[in-house]
Amino acid sequence: MDWDKLRIFHAVADAGSLTHAGDALHLSQSAVSRQIRGLEESLNTTLFHRHARGLILTEQGELLFDATRAMAKRLDTATARIRDSEEEVFGELRVTTTTGFGTLWLAPRLPKLYEKFPDLKIDLMLEERVLDLPMREADVAIRMKEPSQADLIRKRLMSLRMRMYALPDYLDRAGRPSRIEEISRHRLICQNTSAAQVAAGAQLVQELMSYDVSSLLTVNNYFGALQAVLNGLGIGVLPDYLVEDFPTLERVLPGVESQEVPVFLAFPEELRHSKRIAAFRDFVQEEIITHRRRLREQRPDEAAAAS
The missing domain is CATH 3.40.190.10 (Periplasmic binding protein-like II)
Structure with missing residues (x-):
């Protein structure tokens, strides 16, 4: 199968428009249309329903889009691993955690990470929904429970109440x-x-x-x-x-509190050797150690209860 045609198909399916896909690929609309027609002919099927408001994938198109989406994620992973073979820590790192933890604990501490690695580009995704790390919806997650997904490396960071x-x-x-x-x-x-x-x-x-x-x-x-x-x-x-x-x-009411909530850092097994993830993991661990030390100094009673 023609990889170039698949790349163009993926762009069209993602954009829902020949024009928008062409803009993203720096190709004319007619060139994109020819490639899609050629792909449909080679597969002997129709991949899109054409409507005045855009393109809608057929059932066969959905199947192919699922495959190209998986391919794109694998290519992203390969690209990340190639970049991480360099000595420097740089490039995009997609981090997901809850709105509360990300806003109130993590984000205020990120200046220290950027001071150390100024070429790092962090995409911080704050939401309660658990993103699929093996499918590369994010590179690394901080979660308030132990991840259940397979093929993840996980480390318990701390507990909270x-x-x-x-x-x-x-x-x-x-x-x-x-x-x-x-x-x-x-x-x-x-x-x-x-x-x-x-x-x-x-x-x-x-x-x-x-x-x-x-x-x-x-x-x-x-x-x-x-x-x-x-x-x-x-x-x-x-x-x-x-x-x-x-x-x-x-x-x-110091005697009233919730059960212990474990906090885990997790990332896909295939990113085990990522220098960006290692840098982020080490940064978070160092900040947690600092956090505990300051808590002991400020509120020794609460720090003792939390340990």
Whole structure:
């Protein structure tokens, strides 16, 4: 099969348009059209339905697009491995993690990584959906549970717990609860239990809400919940890794917390020798060590409980 025709087919299927594919490939629309016709003739099938608004893949076209998409991912992997054979750490690194961890812990620390490797290009993808690493939706992931996908190298980085925090000014006004039942007198700020989140966090929120909380604010990520807490709106259920960077937070009901949540770094087996991933992994591990040391200095009681 003609590899050049497959490359052009993949571009057309991805763009849904001969014109847009031609622009991406620096070819005329007529040249792209000829290549697609030639491919259809060689396969004795129709790959696209032609419509005024664009092109739609036929069933046979979908099958071929699945194959070319897999080929493209494998080529991306090969390209990355070839580049990583150089001594320098450079090029694109696609990192995925949750919105809360990526926004509140990882992103503020990335300047140190860029200082060391200024030619690195990081694509940070923050979402609760678990991306498919073996299919190269991302190069490396930091996840709040052990990955279940096969062919992944995984390393446990640390553990965290969901705890309750508030501003001292808020607690001075509204009172400091001494028993869990007293949470009903406060506004609780948390993620909705039906939202994508770690199971331990949802279980803690369910327990708290069983005490007839009178006022509630639910946010679909911990960044938003933190902003509400920092503005004195109530008591928030937040991950404990925040306490280093937001030392003004006061822990509420120290005996109440979620089950332990493991944090894992994972990447595909085929990227085992990637210098970019090694640089990122070492950076994250060093930052976690620094994080723990600072936490011990700032809040020795909480650091001891977390260890």
